[in-house]
Amino acid sequence: MVAVDAVKFDLSTELQDDLLVLSGDLVVWSLRVLSDTSHAGRIDLSSVNRMDTAGAWELIQRREAGSTLIGLSDRHAELLETVTKALPVVEPTAPPPPPWRRLLEATGRWMAGFWVYLAELAEYLGRSMAALGRALRHPSDFPGTSLIHHCQETGLRAVPIVAVMSFLIGVVLAFQGSDQLRQFGAEVFVVDLIAISILRELGILLTAIIVAGRTASALTASIGSMKMRQEIDAMRTLGLDPDLVLIMPRVLALVLMLPILGLVSALTGLLGGAAMSWIELGISPAMFLTRLTDISVTHVIVGFIKAPVFALIIGVIGCHAGMQVGKDAESLGRMTSSAVVSAIFAVIIADAAFSVFFAQVGL
């Protein structure tokens, strides 16, 4: 809103010794004229036309400061009375704790909240596993349609972006790698560089990051908006298990789809690398393929073992965040962005943990 002077009310004040004479309109728009005057023992209001609650409130402040109000019309006296009655009753609030204590408290809360968060994630993981177990024992309850739908949403729909991204990563790796390796005359090793980095790390990690951005937010938004509109409560009262109907198919779809997306990413990445090697270094596709067959298959295994784990992380974080949405739309937005950030962060942490693990076991 812009301050405009289109609403014009005039209030004039005249101070005679200890008597302040007001004339005109004493309303919220003219309040500043009154607040500019100094304290007066008596305030004459007999020539005030219009008065609103803001004016009355200011007069009450003056009266409490020791001024006497004179010349009030009946109507103004009535308004003053009404406002006096409506004045808020200030309830004493505890003084705020000292800063060091607030800092300590906030840190403690944050730490406790972090452990609770991890425990809740474990709970959601367990609940979706249990739901999967139940669905396998009673195949008629298995939400097949839902699973297919989410496979399409998280898998098929993500193929174009994953493919384009991986192709470009392959191109960049080949270009940068060839530049460096040429200095040693070891251009042909660019194939190893591309293959190992894409198959072992980048393909699956970047796919997981893209899926975390795309799907974790979608999971939180869809489950969160259902939570907001009490659809999840309605499900419970109708005997439908939200774990089985909502969470399990979404998490399972991710677990099934992320390895496939990883494969798409690996293939297009290699394709991009091969194309760039051919253009930049003259390594023919046949030669690229020959070098590629020399790469140990361990790298592929190491890469693809990570995919289902990343999928579980993304799915559980997304669904958990969705279930934390409260009744207001603001919490939906907050939880959606926090789900994406947490999912990406957790995927990178997990990737680092995997690296340490594989280094230890010598893969």
Add this chain to the structure above:
Amino acid sequence: MSDEPVVRVRGLRTQFGTHVVHEGLDLDLNRGEILGVVGGSGTGKSVLLRAIVGLETSQAGDIEVLGSQIGSLSGAERRALEQRWGVMFQDGALFSSLTVRENVEVPLKAVPGLSDAQRRGLAELKVSMAGLPWKANQNYPSDLSGGMRKRAGLARALALDPEILFLDEPTAGLDPIGASAFDRLIVMLRDALNLSVFLVTHDLDTLHACCDRVAVLAERKVLTTGTMSDMLKIDHPWVHEYFNGPRARAATAGLPGKD
């Protein structure tokens, strides 16, 4: 109470696509009166309110509020007019990122020369006038119950001491005690501030408790206006069913005599 209308609607026509909501609708809101607007679901009560405050554009007709034609106003004139009315939406429509007091302070920020302390004090006064406890000032809208959100919405609508107050279903979803407290609050505010109130409602108890006049929307126009006792005499099937149905009788029976 003078007879000069603060809101004058003449020949209003609104439509969405091919669906005509109002056709040739005439309505007056007089200064200092509480006008109850009733009608079946889908008769365009809320659309009429939105058209008057300029949130919907009408296809034909004149809407005059406080002497200015809605729809032919410049930006500055419109802002000036907006500061002379207050609108309370159905669920309060509070800004969810602000506390109740900050919500009420929003319209007050347009007033030049108001100190922070004054703004704060005035906001707290309005919150208290709307019947909310002191502690509610610090609360965010999501912490409040539906009834409290409506009260906070009313406090925000009252922030600039408007001349006209538009209320969209103020008592819908409130418990009977809360609803009748809200009815009394509206009458009290009207008496204290000389407000003109445009009240869209379904609640027969509210109509009995506070409305000076009732306007019935049906068949795309204002079918009839008059006091509650006039309504009982109208010979139109819907109006008859509405004001003489079992719920209406129950609402009248519980009344110790209107006015």
